[in-house]
Amino acid sequence: MGRAPCCDKANVKKGPWSPEEDAKLKAYIEEHGTGGNWIALPQKIGLKRCGKSCRLRWLNYLRPNIKHGGFSEQEDQIICSLYISIGSRWSIIAAQLPGRTDNDIKNYWNTRLKKKLLGKRRDSPPSRRLSINQDTNEETNRISPDTSSQALSTSALERMQLHMQLQGLYNPFSFYNNPALWPKFHPLRDKVFPIQQTDANTIAATPVQQASDATMIEPSGQNLLPVKPNMPNPMNAYMHEDLNRSTLGFPSPSSSRTLSMDNSNPNFNAAAVGLQDELHDLLYGKNECFGRQEEQQQTALDCFKDMNGDKESMNWWATNGFDDKSLAGTWDFASNLQPDLLQEYGLGYDL
DNA sequence: AAACGACCCAACCGCACCTAA
DNA sequence: TTTAGGTGCGGTTGGGTCGTT
CATH class of the missing domain: 1.10.10.60 (Homeodomain-like)
Structure with a gap:
């Protein structure tokens, strides 16, 4: 009823x-x-x-003082950086842009910004998800693009792609550029990075990691996870009290009404500057990087696909102590990516 | 000029949350 | 503590507009 x-x-x-x-x-x-x-x-x-x-x-x-259209570059960057951080929480994003409504921002993202950042989706040809034999309803139904799992994956996939673009472009020590950080079950990990696995349960500091300025945290006492201190999450300063109820340092949907941010705060602005500079490059410049970047994305996709349904691999993130609290306050691709995001990602590609 | 498809955006829908009784 | 009504939010839809063939 x-x-x-x-x-x-x-x-x-x-x-x-x-x-x-x-x-x-x-x-x-x-x-x-x-x-x-x-x-x-x-x-x-x-x-x-x-x-x-x-x-x-x-x-x-x-309502008075409503602005329509004519989004500035700065507004573009704020929208993008917040979308990457918190996803489609349009009301929160709108709260950072005076005169803008959540509906306007949502439409602007869906029709303009998303395309600008992600470009035409390469993973969308029907052959990828639809049955080769279109005459058999069985296969068509099984992997129809309209399945609920894929509907749920849209936002997660977009955020993952954006994470990849930013991290792949600008962070040589990022998760995807550093096979030593991959889960121990990853089938390609030993092939790509054979000498770095020093312990079955602990990914020790590798030469690559030692060369980086990453610090380490121990979320579960067993696994070490890199944290990139010079890439602060602009949301952290104002979401801290929300973290206990969040996943991976981001507020849970249920906490939206308790979340508040104040972009007049100097900490927020300073933290956002680095990310927004990079976003600006993605939005308005450095386009020559996109070819290489797409290769990186494809490699990452291939890695996930190569897991070939190994649920253990996918669940690794969620079951090895990377719970919400342990991951709060980090700003690395691997550590910011929500376990359910990874799982959704797997579903989206029929792993 | 007509047909078609892509794009844009205002508005709707359904769900979850909040709150008062 | 429960329940019902109001509110806020994000996803989706439908129709108008624009560009291309």
Whole structure:
């Protein structure tokens, strides 16, 4: 049994708002406010609209100081960096951009920024996920692009790709550039990096790692994980109190209302500068890198595919002590990537 | 000029959370 | 403690617009 609808669907108007409706709503709210009850508002005004529709219209269009279109480069970078950090939490992202609405940012991301950053998806040809034999419903259904797992994977995949682009481009010691950091079950790890595995349970500091400025943490007392101290997560300073309920240092969806950030804080701005510089390069420059970068991405994809359904490998991240608390406060690709993100990633590629 | 497809964005939908009774 | 109504959020949809053939 579902919950009762918020309004009488049969007697409410839907679709685009007329100028008259806009004027009525705007005039009433400017004079009386919302009265703390959106559901009752349309009746008071005499609008045949759902209260939720009124709220949306006001917040996204009629409210004063709303900006539409014309996103600046700085806004682009803020959106991208926050998307990478926290995903599609549009209301939080919008809170950092005065005059912008979550809906506007969401649309802008989906229609412009995503394409700008990720380019045309190379993994989208139907042959990759659809059956070769289109005549057999069985195979088609099994790996249809419309499966729920793939629907759930979209955001995770995008964030993973962006992580790869940033880390692959600019961090020579990143997870994907450093096979020594790969999970012990990774089938290619020993082939690519045979002499570095000194202990079955512990990935010890390798020459590569020693050469880096990475510090190590011990989330479970067994496994060491690199942390890149000079690549701070701009979100950390303001999400710290939220971390106990978060996954991998990012707030859980349920905590969205307790999260607050203040971009006037110098710590936030300083931390964001490095990442935003790199994002700027991705958005507006260094395009010559994309060819090599795509190769790196493909290599990473191949690595995941080569696991070939080894759930143990995928679960490695989630079961080796990399829980939410232990990973809080890190800003490395490997350590920031959520276990469920990796699992989703696996699902998305039919591992 | 017409047809078609891609793109954009306003608006809707359903779910989860919050809160008051 | 439970429940119901209100609110906020993110995902999705549908129609208008634009560009290409």
